[in-house]
Amino acid sequence: MPRKPLLEFTDRGIYCPQGKFYIDPWKPVDDAVITHAHSDHAYLGHKHYLAHHLSREVLKYRLGDIQLQTIAYGETINKNGVEITLFPAGHVIGSAQVRVVYQGEVWVVSGDYKTEADGVCEPFEPVKCHHFISECTFGMPVYQWKPQQQLFDEMNNWWRQNLENNLATVVVGYSLGKAQRILQNLDLFNGKVYTHGVIENTNEALRRNGIELQPTTRITPDTPKEEVRKGIILAPPSAVGSAWMRKFGPYSFGYCSGWMALRGAKRRRAADRGFVLSDHADWNGLISAIDATGCECVYLTHGYTASFTRYLNEIGFNAREVHTLYGTEEEEAASPQDSPTNLPKGEASNEGEVNKVLSAGEDLGEVGILGGAKDLGEAKGGAI
């Protein structure tokens, strides 16, 4: 008699009936295990949260006063006889894969991940399992990342050039993950790093969590514009084209995203420079990660699921496409009113702006449409 699968896909999220808990649910539940603090994975409204230690402060900052338990990588806790262990996912600081074990059956939920070590978060660690639930945001063979050192060399050179040409430098990346990765790789010999309020709030949360980051200066209405123009500005996508950003002109602005690999996407953003920098695995990274699990079955939750599933099956994996609310390619332009609401009080959303900025999947994969809206809300409240 086939028994019930250990994890199932429900309209609330990934559910473990035996353990009575959900992983990254998008509707309110009693018991939620959270892979990482991006808002398409960590929603507001659950009674109890379990996450990695390094997600603690960011989750509290983003979701407010929640009932949160945190554990270390490799630490196991037991819920109704089911063992839960977190392993590094290499996506952003505090991101984890969730391993679930019951009666010898092993499932792993990847959340979002990348295979290249970025020097900022704990690198991805392959975990042996029977069933692997994986993302595939960049599951097409045209996505192949360059080593990050090469990109950061280009970025630091570009900053230097801008200084010579009397241009301010604005680098755009998501407030959790990309921003810290960029920050840690900037050559401060060039100048100081100035941050948009949204990014600085996240930086502060991470510092409270014991993460050491390079020094940054929050931009406030009192920060002298000329000083800022001599440094480098780290801004979230919601700041692109805003009055806040225009104030520092003339500038050159660089956009950091995996989508920048395609000329079309780059031209749509009208960025001066596109840096192909992603916190998701590229094509080869996905395949090697899936292969390393030795799994019997892999489930693809978001990204180019249809093509990637077909390809995996052709090369001998047993792959299935599943539908979730994580930042999928299919849902990339979903309008905010269709998604559950998790905006903290006082942080208004701005649909028009969000749709303009978030037109490709990674945006959602990393932050989610609500994350975008949230960033924007903060941009209004938190920054100038």
Next chain:
Amino acid sequence: MKAFAQLFLSLDETNKTNEKVKVLKDYFNCVPDTDKMHMLALFTGRKSKRQINSTQFRLWAIEALKIPSWLFEESYHVVGDLAETIALLFPQNNTGGSSKTLTEWIAEINNLSTYGDEEKRHWLQQSWQLLDTQERFVFNKILTGSFRVGVSQSLVVKAIADIADLDAAVLTHRIMGNWRPEDYTFRELIQPQQEAEDISRPYPFFLAYPIQETSTVQKSVEDLQQTLGEASEWQAEWKWDGIRAQLIKRDGQLFIWSRGEDLSTDRFPELHPFMNELPDGTVLDGEILSFRQGKPLPFNVLQARIGRKNLSKKILEESPVALIAYDCLEYEGKDIREKTQTERRELLEHLQAKTAYPDVFNISTLIDFDSWESLSRKRQQSREMIAEGIMLKRKSATYQVGRKRGDWWKWKIDPLSVDAVMIYAQKGHGRRADLYTDYTFAVWDGDKLVPFAKAYSGLTDAEINKVDAFVKRNTLEKFGPVRTVKPELVFEIGFEGINKSTRHKSGVALRFPRILRWRHDKPKEEADTIETLKAFLE
């Protein structure tokens, strides 16, 4: 090749005109002269013969990449550009790319004509392995001959004009026509006085600006008065819908150039007798149209002929062409573009008066009008005249270079339009890659929707994002790259003309269909019917 690949990347990385000119100048200053001429040929759309066809190109890429062909095609739909797809699919290499110059690469490419298929395949696959991603991209662009870059010819000309200290209009003229980078040197191009002018060389076309930017906002008589001044300073002609062309007679030889700078002399044999009769040193500007009994025929009659390689007797009988001349640019061997419109018109009339072929060598009649108001009324007759609207030319204007505001304006009639339902969608290309931007529209035939037109343009970026999201969430079926979507969204589709067609399900073919606006206010039931559409056929 490295410099050329870098040029492409740098041009992509800026949206500012001045920056682009600077990038172009930097490029010209650092590459050999032969590279400059090859770059110029590529950037001005001069295609050399395609050596490897598209089927071979795909096939050999798939083979070298060792991926299934469906995955290759899916990748292509994500990227929206074949050259870029192949560039990205190969692994990133650390070979440092190629040290050969653009000239050397193009020589190798041209040499492919002496190769058999097997040698071509080997050469191509080896080149892909050798080049780095960016080089591979421009290399593919050169090979596939689809060299559209985000840089207008005028910017390239400006960069060279700056470097060589020459007038941009002179330079624009010098790069017109039939030259090949192999036998036109940079030195020849930029010398102060050119010794041997190429007798086939056309002048740059002067193009009109639309006076009415969009079809939804009408220009009133007062607007015209304000923009253009006194009506008496202008001449008006019908705007014909044919092939804009320049006809050259020099040293006893004939040349017919289309606006796309294609030499089409042989495609229009009917025009040769009257051209032979013209004095040497004559250049005319005008429109070639299909004509019968002194009347222009709709554009599709001409279109049927343009596509043919061989002009059969039947085609020549069914779709005879004639010229409607607008202007005279060279008279008695002298460039007269600096003369006024009125003076040039007189010379043109003088030439036409002497022709023995007045049926073929027509002259564009001047519309008689004494005020903007009366012209505005005349414009309403455009469709009966088989014209697209009216052309306005300032009587005192010289013949200028390219599309300029001020002295030539086109005042088109409003497009015909119907409200239609979107039923299929496909991903776009270039800037619209990976977004659903190409739509098929249908009208009602009883309780069924019949597709009648495809349209790509007319929506804003924000609207495109919304339609894209709708398509992704309302897909009923997928056929390769095409999705059948839930019929729900209604758009107003504009078009210039309509003709019967046996090739289309709907029985009609539209000329230049595009989206005028999204009818959020209309449910799909209120879209137009096939009867409405067919009523336009009269």
